[in-house]
Amino acid sequence: MSTRKKRSKKSRSERPTLKDLAEHLDLSTATISLVLNHSPVAAAIPEETQQRVFAAAREFGYRPNYIAVSLRSRRTNSIGVLVPEVSDPWAAEIVSGIESHLLASDYTYLLTSHRRSTPKLLRDDLELLTRRAVDGMILVATELHEPPLLPTVVISGHKRVKGLSNVVIDHDLAARLALAHLKELGHRRIALFRGQPGSSDTEDRSRAILAAAASLKIEIPPKLTLQLSGEEGDEVFAPNAAYQEGYAFGQKLLGRRVDFTALFAFDDASAIGAIRAFFDAGLRVPEDVSVIGFDDIQIAAFHNPRLTTVRQPLREMGRIAARVVLERINGSERSDGSFVVVEPELIVRDSTGPARGRESKKDAR
């Protein structure tokens, strides 16, 4: 019985509290807290006492209770992160970037996926994070229509909303890079996948692409423009359906029986799905159809054919968003409502090639 460790009263393996230390050292909790936090007030406390405090804290393995600290300080050192779907490789890379910056800054994050649900459910997600008392939020490819209550950064949003910081790619440059590349290869009639209606990149990117096409005199006819999952129109977003969707729309595109020599997909996932659909229809990529993606997710360099794509620095964008949201939380108010624009980069690999001679595509099988 008496062979028990010290602190006989609370025999269970509960972590020691300030009060425990205080009793043991015969000091008040105030003193200990002051010393441990290196408060300026503690300057008046003699070195010897301070050492006693530190020694006891070490001996007892004292760790301040995070919840109590949060209650007092009204900060949780946590950020809410909302993505369309965690298992989407595109989102996962952004999250990885967010994570690396946050953890290095002693913040944690709560992750939730809205699965591209209705605006109403989106509000529930925000509400959830707010209730959990996050200090700020990062929204990935998610539109917000009113000013946020907390410091918030949107990655790949496009609406200018008051009080919202943004991290976006330069869509105009991206469009020009991709289309100039295709034009140089001789492509003139190009099919286009627009993004899902719920995805906030959709509008900006499409607009930029059509503008660039016009200025480069490249045709992107409406009959060759498909809106991913827009036309089927149901709201349920099966997790990880990105490739599947590209596949379905690749088939749909072929079904239109309108000639094209290249496809500018909305992202790498839909590009890869479409390539599979083309293969299954007996078409070769890039010999019969060139395909260019967007994002440069990890698989792009290993797919077969290796995917030509417009690279977004996803991890970097995540890191930037994390940095900005922390800046806003910690008072450098300047970044309010700012736009950080990152540069895309054209990565030419094997899924694009010279346009085949005219009129040989239909039933190349």
Add this chain to the structure above:
Amino acid sequence: MSTRKKRSKKSRSERPTLKDLAEHLDLSTATISLVLNHSPVAAAIPEETQQRVFAAAREFGYRPNYIAVSLRSRRTNSIGVLVPEVSDPWAAEIVSGIESHLLASDYTYLLTSHRRSTPKLLRDDLELLTRRAVDGMILVATELHEPPLLPTVVISGHKRVKGLSNVVIDHDLAARLALAHLKELGHRRIALFRGQPGSSDTEDRSRAILAAAASLKIEIPPKLTLQLSGEEGDEVFAPNAAYQEGYAFGQKLLGRRVDFTALFAFDDASAIGAIRAFFDAGLRVPEDVSVIGFDDIQIAAFHNPRLTTVRQPLREMGRIAARVVLERINGSERSDGSFVVVEPELIVRDSTGPARGRESKKDAR
């Protein structure tokens, strides 16, 4: 000035507290808390008062402060989730499964990646989560060597540690399925990628595969067995290096100049990387080499060639782990130290085919 909303004192948009409600209703905070939480004690409180309380709560948009509740109740309704790397598609699918169950149960989760760091740093990760006062933990492919302090579930661990629940695949069945398939196709000399030394699946899976090979009379010679990143030996884990590693080891395998007709990769990512290495060396898959993966991550069905693989129900495993950890937290103590074994499934696609005739591989280019 007087046109301000009600609650004139705290003019800022702070959320109302119980005290605010109490003042407004001229009741004590105790009463309101009792009513709002449908405490049995509140049975004595007349219907009319209760209605007043509910009405006021609704009108003020009252939400209990999560931090305060947590401090009092000593629960945070949050789970710590530790994965090797968020952006690994394999981990991301598991996380997606975990998430769907947790959010549906009104729990949130803190996600951290250990990036396959040293055991020492792993302790830091656990320490971080513990400090953040999670109610339980889910460890993905991460070995724990001592009994955990909190309810903990490991996915794809293999050590039997007291107090730890486990969700694992039936490795023996998995090995038999894969090797029987290869044998049927005529493969007799098979190369093998073992997992990274830090990955807890490595040992069990290798053992199962060698056992199955022996019983099926298939040769897996040491010269054809490579341990991913084990031999290079550095500890730093570049985010998302999974494909890259498969590529490097695919090259390494070819460099050994030992004949083989099939590769059993450690996972789909390393399979895809190796396929690319084979292509780059002028080999065709499956005509020259068959490749079988493990996991069935989303890309597997869309890769070219479509990947034959041993499917793990990743999302399901995540959901199970979440369910088990919540059960343990909420007192159904039975699941302590349990093993949940899930079944693998062989998915035959296009990356495996009949073994080519003997002695034609070397420099098939």
Add this chain to the structure above:
DNA sequence: CTCACGTGCTAAATCGTTTTAGCGCATTTC
């Protein structure tokens, strides 16, 4: 008339910190 019980609440402790105001004593300053 006294006691018991039911009704409708509330006071106060508690969770574990942080932080401000200030106490009691000793020493220095003029």
Add this chain to the structure above:
DNA sequence: GAAATGCGCTAAAACGATTTAGCACGTGAG
């Protein structure tokens, strides 16, 4: 000798909820 200053600390009030013990009043029973 009085006033000021410095030293080394602490009391106590927050932060915002939950929960136990019990108060005050009214009614009915014996």
